[in-house]
Amino acid sequence: MTAANSWFLVITGYAILLAWPVSTLALVSFAVRYMASHRRVVVDRSLAKGDGTPEHFWIIVPALNEEVVVGNTVNAALALGGPGGTLARVLVVDDGSDDRTPDVLAAINHPRLMVLRRELPEARKGKGEALNAAYRYIAQITAEAGVRPDKVVIGIIDGDGQGSSNILLEVSRMMRDPQIGAVQVQVRIRNRNKLLGAVQDLEFGAIVNACQSLRDTIDTVGLGGNGQFTRLSALLALGDAPWSACLVEDLELGLRMHLDGVGIRYTPRATVTQQAVVDLRRLTRQRTRWAQGNLQCARYLRRLAASKRIGVTSLVEMFHYLVSPWINALVTVALLGGVLVGAAGLALGHPMPYLRSWQDLATSGEVWFAVTFFPGFIWALVHRYRLRDESLRRLLTAAVAYPVFLLLGLVATYRAIARQASGRQSWAKTERLAEEPISPAPMQVALAA
Known part of the structure; x- marks a missing residue:
């Protein structure tokens, strides 16, 4: 290997390593400025474009063996109110539960609660199919009542989810702009x-929020599986089954809406909380499913590139979102492989041109260590500055653990590639944790349809 090639490898390696902290600082700088100004601009712009304010709200709760959490989720959803005193109807899709979920739901006697029970063989074909069944039910009721579908909003709150009290008001503010067909709210962990x-x-609370805020400025907001709100009219435009069998049906729905020219906004002013997965094995399984779903959505890259509705900046961000996990996985292997080869050369007495001594290896390790831990500490400070609901000590502890969390993500990416290549699609359900019960919502009656 020539000296020129050696220097090229060294410079390239350090450039790749430093790209992460540099991009983190850039994203943090944007997020701080966004919080200070852009949100007000977006809301003011929405208010100036006409009145597409929703008048009817449905909350869909997909439930498969959710006995320990579904009672709290339903009671929290029934307590939500929108503008002008409008109240949400709650539709629980019991997707063939064989635990006490049906009993828990039957014990909630409320006029705004409906339960759609799916039995086998229709049940348990994925969250997307359960959501489609609920969507068709709501669409039928809306049509029979003669209500305009653009005035109806459907929200998705998972079996362990709980929305903030202002969630419908904030969604309504964002959707006053009739061009906005969907809103994603911030997700937090309880x-x-x-x-x-x-x-x-x-x-x-920090990283995803900053990324979604950036996407909000360039019209590339992605929908999440929890806390997504869509106009019924936008869903009807996608046919009888807006949600697919993709393992991340929310990501695919967002891509389809962007291709359809539907405006999607993100708001950090309202939240939906969910339970964390606190078991490493189950967390790896969850992230593997997400990574495999991301891989499945890569088939939209060609359509995105050919679309005349998506600008160049938006297209670049979408490509980055879909492709970057796989690039990161390959680059990590390449960098680690280079280090291992260099270390082996030192041990055998044949140093590589880019790694001539153990001191060079130690210096590289120090740089790698600093680069790996730096972003987590920055995000901990952002979290503390922005939300102020967690101690700095706990956040710094989480920052120390963040690199291990990223390593788990890489493992999940490799597993996802193997599962996709072997055609495996089945998944075990994420386990829920029992919580203190929430008081039932008052027995108000919603507006018709």
Whole structure:
């Protein structure tokens, strides 16, 4: 290997390593400025474009063996109110539960609660199919009542989810712009008293929030599986089954809406909380499913590139979102492989041109260590500055654990590739944790249809 090639490898390696902290600082800088100004601009712009304010709200709760959490989720959803005193109807899709979920739901006697029970063989074909069944039910009721579908909003709150009290009001503010067909609210973690929960809340409350805020400015907001709100009219435009069998049906729905020219907004002013996965094995399984779903959505890259409705900046961000996990996995292997080869050369007395001594290896390790831990500490400070609902000590502890969390993500990416290549699609359900019960919602009656 020539000296020129050696220097090229060294420079390339350090450039790749430094790209992460540099991009983190850039994203943090944007997020702080966004919080200070852009949100007000977006809301003002929405208010100036006409009145598409929703008048009817449905909350769909997909439930498969959710006996320990579904009671709290339903009671919290029934307590939500929108503009002008409008109240949400709650439709629980019991997707063939064989635990006490039906009994828990039957014990909630409320006029705004409906339960759609799916039996085998129709049941248990994935969350997307359960959501489609609920959507068709709501569409039928809306049509029979003669209600305009653009005035009806359907929200998705998972079996362990609980929306903030202002969630419908904030969604309504964003949707006053008739061009906005969907809104994604911020996701937070409730059980963050444990380390894994604190790291996941650092991810959602700081990192994902900053990424979604950036996408909000360039019209590339992605929909999440929890806390997504869509106009019924936007779903009807996608046919009889807006949600697919993709393992991340929410990501695919967002891509289809962007291709259809539907405006999607993100708001950090309202939240939906969910439970963290506090078992490493189950967390790896969850992230593997997400990564495999991301891989499945890569088939949209060609359509995105050919679309005349998506600008160049938006297209670049979508490509980055879909492809970057796989690039990161390959680059990590390449960097680690280079280090191992260099170390082996030193041990055998044949040093590589880019790694001539053990001191060079130690220096590289120090740089790698600093680069790996730096972003987590920055995001911990952002979380503390922005949300102020968690101690700095706990956040810094989560920052220390964050690199291990990222390593778990890489493992999940490799597993996802193997599962996709072998055609495996089945998944075990994420286990829920029992919580203190929430008081039932008052017995008000919703507006018709």
